[in-house]
Amino acid sequence: MSKSEQVYETVVQAILKEEWRPGDKLPSVRCMGSRLGLHRLTVLKAYQRLQEDGWIEVRTKSGFYVCEKSEETKKPDIKSPIYKDDSVLYQMSRALIAPDLLPNRHLSGDVKQLLDLEPRLLGTYSSTAGDLHLRESLADYLLETSSFYVSADELLITSGAQQAIDLAARAFVKPGDHVLIERPTYGPAIEALQEQKATLHPVDFTENGYDMNQVEHLMRTYRPVLFYINPTFHNPTGFTLSACQRKELVELAEQHKCLLLEDDVCHDIYFDGPPPPPCFFYDTEGVVVYIRSFSKYISPGLRISVMMARGDRLAKLLRIKAMTDNGSPLFNQAVFRHIFFTDRMQGHIAKLRLAMQLRKVCMEQQLEGSGLTWISPKGGLNLWVKLPPDWAADMLIRHSLKASVSFLPGAICDPWDSSTPYIRLSYSYLNEKQLAEGMKRLLQAGKMLQP
């Protein structure tokens, strides 16, 4: 956090803990500055942000005051960075794997070895598509592990799945185009598609997958250019589309010439057995663009994902990738190539699966008998939990943040229903002891909402 962000947080925490109540006057900028030993411009910047975010208000010639809006009606901005705030002790808002579960020490050793083997690496650019050795190794790996027939020429290395989604949105979606998207879904994908001025049509994703009649109806009616899907350990629900529906979806997409943008970021984090093959596997006409990310569970510090596309789809992606960053940094690609295709790494992934499953079970144990309901996922990093009728998600987040617990309100994943009773709880970032304490605090916060 920068100094100005620290001031922001200090004030927010004081308001949440009710040390400062609505209508209270804040210390002047100058006074706060000397109290914290900071320049007054730093404090002013924080106060301005607090004002923008609706925490405080300015009264001319008088100073800054905590907003009068009663706490019960004030809705926090669900996009506020507080969900990513490192000062929250029990973070269940982050679908990230705790850094201490990643094989960092081993990775460091491997990086050192690589630098001895390839001393000019830091001085060399990548091609736009990415390091050819890495692409060839990935093509071999995918053939071996998933029976994918894909050549290095059909792969594009990206800096994380987020970049891949953005590239596809820019390459394939024009203003006014119709686009299908799962409901609920990954929030930033909505943003990337809206940035292209697409008209979005939600497709419900339930425990039983899609209603294929709905999909067909939407494809027939709107002729969408693209359908963004996350069929494997779906974020946020954890649901997985059956092999049967995958085939059916690919056929529909081929028939209606609708590109399927398949996002697969937790493929290896399964609990009972591997998931069905990706839709890309069933595609014979180049209608699927597939994103496979390793960033979350191998090395978030490197941000390596790979996109697969056939024919002129790849050419279009490459044009945008060249514009975006001229190719992902070579160093990261070489490190990934050096560390990923080893038995040790495959052993790490197996251990990680187990650790994630244990954490999931731990979270579920805490939820038992709480009145909250969920469907146990077969992989991934999240539970999609339905709150009891009298627990409003936006009130719950305010109370739980007071107890230093964060989660993702469902409305971020389902903007079509701002009062959705769902929340997303990630079990991947906290260890079992922390999870138990965090869940206890969350449920206590919830009980305070009951009449």
Added chain:
Amino acid sequence: MSKSEQVYETVVQAILKEEWRPGDKLPSVRCMGSRLGLHRLTVLKAYQRLQEDGWIEVRTKSGFYVCEKSEETKKPDIKSPIYKDDSVLYQMSRALIAPDLLPNRHLSGDVKQLLDLEPRLLGTYSSTAGDLHLRESLADYLLETSSFYVSADELLITSGAQQAIDLAARAFVKPGDHVLIERPTYGPAIEALQEQKATLHPVDFTENGYDMNQVEHLMRTYRPVLFYINPTFHNPTGFTLSACQRKELVELAEQHKCLLLEDDVCHDIYFDGPPPPPCFFYDTEGVVVYIRSFSKYISPGLRISVMMARGDRLAKLLRIKAMTDNGSPLFNQAVFRHIFFTDRMQGHIAKLRLAMQLRKVCMEQQLEGSGLTWISPKGGLNLWVKLPPDWAADMLIRHSLKASVSFLPGAICDPWDSSTPYIRLSYSYLNEKQLAEGMKRLLQAGKMLQP
């Protein structure tokens, strides 16, 4: 190169060397495949690309033929990847610093040390704006070296300057907006602005800088939202805008509310003394967004650049950056932070300046008396060279490629004049011996064009 690219290159080389002449029939896909030991789909893919690029044509039920267009009229695609082709021996098309001039061995040692100090680095995400420690160190460095008053909150770390240009184009330019751009300029900047559907107006950049009357007229007439400038060791010309014109430009921009997007990628590569302060230095109203890149001369394998913007401009950039890749990889930022702010690195930069100047002088010696003219730059990586009247750039590139010499035809930097007599020769990628041989071959190729 992938296998399919190898086939492509084999055929192009054979055509350039006139082993295969216009009208000649190529070996069938099957035959070529078995000759080269490749799958016929690989060959087919190469043939298809050759056809798209106008090298060969298909005659139904007969096969593939070298295009009939006479060599003298066929214009090669100036965006063809052949300019980046590693198989060309004398590459003067690349404004890159040769990897062996970068302090790779030392860097490797530093990276190893860093991994011992911060073992969880590979497992950790960056924030969207970038590593706070790096931003704070950069703010201090800029204050110390350039008297910049900029805070860490006003900095955004990007993956190279290319990404910074793209972010700014997306954040600040809407379809139909008017935008000013130098002529000539950096080709990919044109593409990024055109991608936003901007209407571009060229501003001539000469040895004497801009015609400020032209700038004022354009600002008054079109109310442009943005002016993309590269005032320091400008690519491709090498020209530098005077301090006086910088001040004047900032004033004009403030007056007309036109954002100046200032690209500064070779700031430290000066020959006679440091360049004037960036326009950003003269800006008091937040009208300049400044891109400072270290990627080219510290570590192209890391791709670290930094963008500076005030107030809500930075917020807009952060929104796009989050969509683009959620923040540049942390590992790269940490490595850069660990290696850059050291005396040894400053010593490296001083040596690099000298090496670049020696290479520039070497290239200029070869050009003496050749009939080609240029203005000697005071920094940067390129000469902007005017060809004699009977040397057409598009013919010269064909002949020079036969001699394994590449350069950048001026039309890539000046699309407003497709028959511009200028070419860009980069002296940064070859050593002095290679430069002497490359220039000899280039001048020989040119002489073949004379009547």
